[in-house]
Every structure is written in structure tokens, then in C-alpha cells.
Amino acid sequence: MQLEDLYLSTFRCYHETRFPFTEGVNIIIGPNGAGKTTILEAIHLLSLTRSFRTHDDRHLVERGNTSYIIRGQIRDQEKKSLLQNTFMIGGGKKISVDGITLRSKKEMLGRFPVVIMVPEDLELARGPDSLRRAFIDRVLAVTDKKYLNELLKYRRLLKQRNAALRQVTGSDYSAATIWDTAFADCAYAIWRIRADFFGEYRSIFSSAWSQQRPEISASIEYLPVEYENATAVREAMERSVEVDLYTRRTNIGPHRDRIGFILDGKKLRYYGSLGEQKLFIITLKIAEARYLETVLGTAPVLLLDDLLATLDAERSHRVIAELADAYQTIISTTATDNFGQGWETAFKPNRISLPVEREVCPV
Numbered sequence: 001m002q003l004e005d006l007y008l009s010t011f012r013c014y015h016e017t018r019f020p021f022t023e024g025v026n027i028i029i030g031p032n033g034a035g036k037t038t039i040l041e042a043i044h045l046l047s048l049t050r051s052f053r054t055h056d057d058r059h060l061v062e063r064g065n066t067s068y069i070i071r072g073q074i075r076d077q078e079k080k081s082l083l084q085n086t087f088m089i090g091g092g093k094k095i096s097v098d099g100i101t102l103r104s105k106k107e108m109l110g111r112f113p114v115v116i117m118v119p120e121d122l123e124l125a126r127g128p129d130s131l132r133r134a135f136i137d138r139v140l141a142v143t144d145k146k147y148l149n150e151l152l153k154y155r156r157l158l159k160q161r162n163a164a165l166r167q168v169t170g171s172d173y174s175a176a177t178i179w180d181t182a183f184a185d186c187a188y189a190i191w192r193i194r195a196d197f198f199g200e201y202r203s204i205f206s207s208a209w210s211q212q213r214p215e216i217s218a219s220i221e222y223l224p225v226e227y228e229n230a231t232a233v234r235e236a237m238e239r240s241v242e243v244d245l246y247t248r249r250t251n252i253g254p255h256r257d258r259i260g261f262i263l264d265g266k267k268l269r270y271y272g273s274l275g276e277q278k279l280f281i282i283t284l285k286i287a288e289a290r291y292l293e294t295v296l297g298t299a300p301v302l303l304l305d306d307l308l309a310t311l312d313a314e315r316s317h318r319v320i321a322e323l324a325d326a327y328q329t330i331i332s333t334t335a336t337d338n339f340g341q342g343w344e345t346a347f348k349p350n351r352i353s354l355p356v357e358r359e360v361c362p363v
Contacts, residue, residue: 011068012038028354030353032334083097139291187230218264317346
């Protein structure tokens, strides 16, 4: 998969701008506030129909305007497609492929896969399990339509059940448990898919890590509560109902799964240095790219937002070399000093330089 051309109209600080991209390495270089991350944000929005910086599309519209347009020309082998995402304040969002409007955002997932690496991804290593669950959910939502449907259904059931638990008064809690059969079926389906996914993903991650730091071990732990079938899940929920009533929330289900990142036998979040945490997350994303390519049958586009800043030059050069060899890679940066000696000769990047004098791009 390759992005050949990106057109932005009244999107954040870009009134009307077009960016050409090539195979291999593309470097977007400019000072802070010049709009580098905004370009990656627009590409991400074309792929996943949403920004990774805000949940409110109104914040993406250029000041003084009421709508935006993002248009991307992509190529998968010899087939070209034109993707477009438009939004109008008060009118909502419309997504189209080759001029045909899609009925739902779900139809876009997997058509133009991207893997994005941003500084905030370090929280995957340092933050709570909910962030790691969200990462896994996003990967599976792109590659497995059944999982996406089960996940959306599960979230609705969980919201309804928790709301009912908060409204229980006295000893009658039947209104809170009417969801339990459907909830248990959905929970068990999600656990099965996650278990299969981790079995494959751990192997891909291990292979990718061995190419980065073979002298030290690293792994991903998936620690769900295991049940034989959906009936066993429902029975566990019945045993947990008093705890649920006390806490006013559902305490059994995939939303409680724990996912651990382990480095040299220890938890990365407590014992890994900043450089080790960053390298672990970069490797996690390399594994994501390989997984997407395996399942979807096409290589994703990689987006790196200043993620190499704290790696030494040798390791940065090695990461870029590995990515550029297999994927179209778009990197935003303020400087290329730490990319390693001779990197331009080695990678022959397409360089997009952003002017200093433009209006600071709002976040």
C-alpha cells in the first residue's frame, strides 16, 4: 500500500495544500507548530475515520470556516483509489471511495491500513491496562469484522448493565442482570478471538525484537480470566453480583483483561529505561505492521511522529532501515541529526519542508 498524494482543504492550519509522497522514506521536516503532526493526523483520519488527537471533528476545521476536506490518492500494487473524508459543522461526516459514499465508518476499516507511532504511545508502556487493551482492540477492529461487531455490542451491554447497577435500590437487582446471557456470550467470543490473536502476535513481536536487541529478552503477557464456555462466564457473573452491586460496576469481562510488557523478566513500566520503553513500543508497532500485512494481504503505511528523538543515531538508523525496506514510511521531525551518518544517501528520502513563517498549527 502506498499514499501517492494528499490534499487538505481548510483542515487545521492548511487552507488548501497538496503533498506528494513517494515509496520508501518520506521526511516531513519543520519547526514545532509548523503542522507536521497535522499531516500525519489527516492520513490517520483517512485510514481510521478519526483523529488520534481529538474526538471532536469541529476542532479540525480551520479557524473561520465550517468544514474541511481530506483527499488521498492511494495505490495498492497496480490498483489506485481516491479516498475522501469531509466534515461540515452541523452536517456531520461523509466518507467516500472513488466517489461512492460509504454507508458507515466500519466499511473503511482495512481499506487503507496505517500504523502510527507518536510520543504519546510511550503511555502503552507506562500507563494502565486500559491503554493496552485499546491498542489491541484497534488492531483487531481493522483486521476482524466479527471482533469489531462483538466489541461494539459488548460495549453497549456493559454500559447498560453498569447503568442498571447504579440504579438498583433494595434487594431486587433483576433489572441489572437481564443482560447477563447476552453479555456472557459476547464476552466469551471476545476472549476467544483475543487468545488466538495473542498466540500469533507474540511470535511476530518476538521475531521483531530479536532484530533490535537480541541480547535481552522481551515479551507480551496476556492475562485474562479463563472460562470453559459462555455458560461458565454467566455463572461467574452470578457469583459476582454482590460485588458488582457494591462497586456499582461489572467486575467480570474482557474490559478487565490485563496485558503486560516484560523486559528481561521484569515489568517494562517499572524497570525499563526511557530508551528501552521507546524501543519496545517501536517494536510493538513494527509487529503491528507485520500482523496487518499478514492478515490484510497488503503492507500498511507507517507514520512516525518524532518518535526517534531519544534513540541514539545507530539504533535510529537501524529502525529506519528496517521500516523503509518493507513499508512506505512517513516521518515527521524537527531535525535529522540523530538519523545516523549517511542516512540520506542510504534511504534517498522524499523531503517535505514546512515553512517557519506559517501560522502556528493549533492542536
